[in-house]
Amino acid sequence: MKTKSERFVVDLTDSERHLLKDLIRKGGKSVSVLGRARVLLKADQGKTDQENAEFSGVSLSTVFRIRRRFVEEGLESAVFRKNTGKRIYRKLDGKAEATLIATACSEAPEGRSRWTLRLLADRLIALEVVDSVSHECVRETLKKNELKPHLKEQWVIPPEKNAEFVAAMEDVLEVYQRPYDAKRPVVCLDETSKQLVGETRTPIPAKPGTPAREDYEYKRNGVANLFMLFEPLAGWRHVEVTDRRTKVDFAHVVKKLVDELDPDAEKIVLVMDNLNTHKPGSLYEAFEPQEARRLIEKLEIHYTPKHGSWLNMAETELASLAKQCLNRRIPTKKTLEKQVAAWNRGRNESEATVDWQFKTDDARIKLKKLYPSIQL
Numbered sequence: 001m002k003t004k005s006e007r008f009v010v011d012l013t014d015s016e017r018h019l020l021k022d023l024i025r026k027g028g029k030s031v032s033v034l035g036r037a038r039v040l041l042k043a044d045q046g047k048t049d050q051e052n053a054e055f056s057g058v059s060l061s062t063v064f065r066i067r068r069r070f071v072e073e074g075l076e077s078a079v080f081r082k083n084t085g086k087r088i089y090r091k092l093d094g095k096a097e098a099t100l101i102a103t104a105c106s107e108a109p110e111g112r113s114r115w116t117l118r119l120l121a122d123r124l125i126a127l128e129v130v131d132s133v134s135h136e137c138v139r140e141t142l143k144k145n146e147l148k149p150h151l152k153e154q155w156v157i158p159p160e161k162n163a164e165f166v167a168a169m170e171d172v173l174e175v176y177q178r179p180y181d182a183k184r185p186v187v188c189l190d191e192t193s194k195q196l197v198g199e200t201r202t203p204i205p206a207k208p209g210t211p212a213r214e215d216y217e218y219k220r221n222g223v224a225n226l227f228m229l230f231e232p233l234a235g236w237r238h239v240e241v242t243d244r245r246t247k248v249d250f251a252h253v254v255k256k257l258v259d260e261l262d263p264d265a266e267k268i269v270l271v272m273d274n275l276n277t278h279k280p281g282s283l284y285e286a287f288e289p290q291e292a293r294r295l296i297e298k299l300e301i302h303y304t305p306k307h308g309s310w311l312n313m314a315e316t317e318l319a320s321l322a323k324q325c326l327n328r329r330i331p332t333k334k335t336l337e338k339q340v341a342a343w344n345r346g347r348n349e350s351e352a353t354v355d356w357q358f359k360t361d362d363a364r365i366k367l368k369k370l371y372p373s374i375q376l
Contacts, residue, residue: 235351251286
């Protein structure tokens, strides 16, 4: 019986040998591609797998797999991992597939945070549903059923049959159905935080064949708070950057809304989350009673229900801000203000808005389980 070294012998042609040497000389490919090229060249020179592994810095099994792939599938597949054809994996029968789906949707085993493909394959074998199964077969089956057990979403789950929730929800939905009125504009308010992160080493810019690189170490420079004021029907928003998220900070943002951003409004219809700082009393924490009362009388406040922050259109706008502007390292509050202002200006110039389609009639059908049952 032949040993591993005697099987799958690499015998390169002159053109293949020249191609691999040229590939290594020019570079520009991934480390793994260049490594596989070196393994094949050393194997062609008659080096043992042990010598090849030590020179190339890979394991013995990796050297063997590269040689086998070269012999069975050719140079292109061995170096660039381009399959000559799609592999066909065995399909599970109905019972095994149903067991796999049920298992993937269950809690992960004790000591594990989530199911992996190999854990699921082992569980099917342990349950004696199949004698053997590959993790690739499991992956294909899950893909067909649109299951992703390795992913988990964080979601605000509303309580069932909650009169307070539906009352606040329908109140906000009624506000969103009002026609545009410049004297009574609908403004949504929400807030988020951004950790300020500085570089410890100068990042390397991108160049052809190489992505931009930044060091994994970073310097924490504190946290800034961002208030989002969004008037969807007018297509404008304003982001206020503050050091903190206190009642006083909230009060000053409201004052800016009333006196600077919408000074001509007779009454501002303000939609916001039911946070402890988002209360009329916060204005009395920041201003004299006469001033606080003046500001409150300019507002018509509507709160989204608890566990219903998705009803606040300002939250949607904050999601756009996070995705388009904040998803990077920003070192200082001054830099944050500059970047947010540029984003804010661009969104306002394009009059970007939210096309809100969810109405009260839709809520009574799609969220029927939230409505209390009336016993006659």
